[in-house]
Amino acid sequence: xxxxxxxxxxxxxxxDLARILAKEGHKVAALAxxxxxxxxxxxxxxxxxxxxxxxxxxxxxxxxxxxQIGKDMDGIDTLIYSSGVMPDVSKDPYGFANDKAMVDVNxxxxxxxxxxxxxxxxxxxxxxxxxxxxxxxxRGRGAQPVYNASKGxxxxxxxxxxxxxxxxxxxxxxxxxxxxxxxxxxxxxMPMMMPSxxxxxxxxKNRHCGNEIYLSFKLKVIFFxxxxxxxFLFRRLKI
Amino acid sequence: xxxxxLPIELDYGYFExxxxxxxxxxxxxxxYRPARVDEIREVLQLAKQNGRRVCLRGSGxxxxxxxxxxxxxxxxxxxxxxxxxxxxxxxxxEAEAGVTIEDMWRHVLEDGYWPPVVTGTxxxxxxxxxxxxxxxxxxxxxxxxGEHVLEIDVLNANGExxxxxxxxxxxxxxxxSAGLLGIITRVKIQMHAVNSGDLKVWAESADDWREQFELFxxxxxxxxxxxxxxxxxGRGAQAGRGLFHAAWYKETLDPKSLKEExxxxxxxxxxxxxxxxxxxxxxxxxxxxxxxxxNWAKYVSGSTLGNNKMHDQSLVAFSFLLDYVPxxxxxxxxxxxxxxxxxxxxxxxRRVFSRQVELQQEAKLESFLGxxxxxxxxxxxxxxxxxxYSFALDFKVTQKNRERLWKLAHQMNDLVLEAGGxxxxxKDSTLRPEDVAQWLGPEKMARYKALKSEWDPEGIFATxxxxxxxxxxRPR
Numbered sequence: 001x002x003x004x005x006x007x008x009x010x011x012x013x014x015x016d017l018a019r020i021l022a023k024e025g026h027k028v029a030a031l032a033x034x035x036x037x038x039x040x041x042x043x044x045x046x047x048x049x050x051x052x053x054x055x056x057x058x059x060x061x062x063x064x065x066x067x068q069i070g071k072d073m074d075g076i077d078t079l080i081y082s083s084g085v086m087p088d089v090s091k092d093p094y095g096f097a098n099d100k101a102m103v104d105v106n107x108x109x110x111x112x113x114x115x116x117x118x119x120x121x122x123x124x125x126x127x128x129x130x131x132x133x134x135x136x137x138x139r140g141r142g143a144q145p146v147y148n149a150s151k152g153x154x155x156x157x158x159x160x161x162x163x164x165x166x167x168x169x170x171x172x173x174x175x176x177x178x179x180x181x182x183x184x185x186x187x188x189x190m191p192m193m194m195p196s197x198x199x200x201x202x203x204x205k206n207r208h209c210g211n212e213i214y215l216s217f218k219l220k221v222i223f224f225x226x227x228x229x230x231x232f233l234f235r236r237l238k239i
Numbered sequence: 240x241x242x243x244x245l246p247i248e249l250d251y252g253y254f255e256x257x258x259x260x261x262x263x264x265x266x267x268x269x270x271y272r273p274a275r276v277d278e279i280r281e282v283l284q285l286a287k288q289n290g291r292r293v294c295l296r297g298s299g300x301x302x303x304x305x306x307x308x309x310x311x312x313x314x315x316x317x318x319x320x321x322x323x324x325x326x327x328x329x330x331x332x333e334a335e336a337g338v339t340i341e342d343m344w345r346h347v348l349e350d351g352y353w354p355p356v357v358t359g360t361x362x363x364x365x366x367x368x369x370x371x372x373x374x375x376x377x378x379x380x381x382x383x384x385g386e387h388v389l390e391i392d393v394l395n396a397n398g399e400x401x402x403x404x405x406x407x408x409x410x411x412x413x414x415x416s417a418g419l420l421g422i423i424t425r426v427k428i429q430m431h432a433v434n435s436g437d438l439k440v441w442a443e444s445a446d447d448w449r450e451q452f453e454l455f456x457x458x459x460x461x462x463x464x465x466x467x468x469x470x471x472x473g474r475g476a477q478a479g480r481g482l483f484h485a486a487w488y489k490e491t492l493d494p495k496s497l498k499e500e501x502x503x504x505x506x507x508x509x510x511x512x513x514x515x516x517x518x519x520x521x522x523x524x525x526x527x528x529x530x531x532x533x534n535w536a537k538y539v540s541g542s543t544l545g546n547n548k549m550h551d552q553s554l555v556a557f558s559f560l561l562d563y564v565p566x567x568x569x570x571x572x573x574x575x576x577x578x579x580x581x582x583x584x585x586x587x588x589r590r591v592f593s594r595q596v597e598l599q600q601e602a603k604l605e606s607f608l609g610x611x612x613x614x615x616x617x618x619x620x621x622x623x624x625x626x627x628y629s630f631a632l633d634f635k636v637t638q639k640n641r642e643r644l645w646k647l648a649h650q651m652n653d654l655v656l657e658a659g660g661x662x663x664x665x666k667d668s669t670l671r672p673e674d675v676a677q678w679l680g681p682e683k684m685a686r687y688k689a690l691k692s693e694w695d696p697e698g699i700f701a702t703x704x705x706x707x708x709x710x711x712x713r714p715r
Contacts, residue, residue, distance in 0.1 A: 071291070075266065075267050075310060119251050123255065124267045125256050126256060
């Protein structure tokens, strides 16, 4: 039985991961702002799911909460950072508030949790950190500069951490989902949309791989190609 | 912790993964290594301030989950390793609780003494060894380690130091209660006088269970040590086959053999192969087929080459067989192993132990090693010993066999309980609360609870094992 912390578990991939992992018999600490959602989740697996109201915009609360969760679950083996926002920036492409929100949730919150977990896991000589990035972070496309950059940040940050602590026994897994049908993507029409449950199943299965993963072979091929297109050509593409 | 005051917050600089010797389970906790009593008090204070329970740990030689507790403050006493006094005329040694059996024999041997009771490895420390009240191959004639202790200092959960002697009833509870009542910090113990650093050892092979027990009966009144190895792969007419050893202290004075350097085990075997690599070879055999062969080969060589012969062996070589292959436990990686030892009154021993082996064979989970020893009862609260025998077994744990292995252990436990037998916390990974309640009986359980509320009213001393066995509870 594994003890898993999921930050951002009230909906989407995080919530589905909580369900899948709790069903497998693991202990899951589910964290989110929306406590009523967490209560629903707990009612599905009352013996396995522990719930905590938490706003990633308050990173200073992370160390104490991590200690509390460890105590409640008799340890922590895995941290999954699944919080992320992608506000609609099409109306106001240079609006600072939206961009700052993405930096706060997708970057600052991630650093607060992942650093704290890394400190703990490095000391213990074992543990797994999973960050949910995005294919959006692979290249800087024109539509959402800060969203893309925030995911790109996460990828590089996790890669650096992996290079630092893999040799200490800690696995760092970067997940790069393509479009997934969640609240975040509601109302958007995107190609190759994947159901959230399917995405969560793939992530749950590969969480300890300690590497970068795409959720399908097709995405892997497409983004391998996109990643290697030189910038002067990439600028001319309509993607 | 070098003289500095501890910070009030929990610091990941002290955070570690902690395991029992069998490496089959683990927990993570903040591990502090105080070097004096005042520093232990500081750690107790730190635990209280942070609302964490305290787990006591010595050398970490208990096989199961008796020496760690998830998310606790763990007090590892191995830095309390000073020998405080040694009197070569009386043979009385006074030491801090982190002093190991190795430290003791190295200190006293040249003066003609040897620890009265030693375990199969020399690395346990006094605090841990008394917490478990360990025995050796001389349990039937010398009792447990606790029976040779003259005085102990014990800290209760409030940090108050008390001195206890065998005249105090509590002495018999603190010793044997696995660190659940208090922290032993200082020990005064009587060493055993010896004339020689060697023992006379008799080896005789046993062809079946009947012969095994006959050999023990033959030597139990006129030997200083007895132990027998059992091949758990033997079945039918060969069930219980193995190799019996009895040993005696020597009567003639031999000062040369008492030199420390005469005792040290060679670091090479056959003169060229480093023993530190031996576990890697052992690992290749660490499966049913390999171990069936190893056990067979040992039996065949024992029953031909060394059979019915008296030979001299150093105290260290005879006593600390487990230290012969350094890091031998690594042969069981990655899943680790559990050690399983049960104690059965003599009239039922043959039936229970032979049935235990049959159950292993039916489940295809034979122990890779079986060790039979003779015991006598004692007055300690969590006493494991009976007027009878014990059978110690090593089971490899894998992800696949774990569930079946625990089921097998529960079946074997039931046989022991039916026969009025007992268990040993240092070697337990599989007991359930109801097994412990039946082993100890209502009177001892009540006595334990009364002492617990007196010595540790807030219930801060706990281990993963004590939670599993219902001897302690997580605060809600």
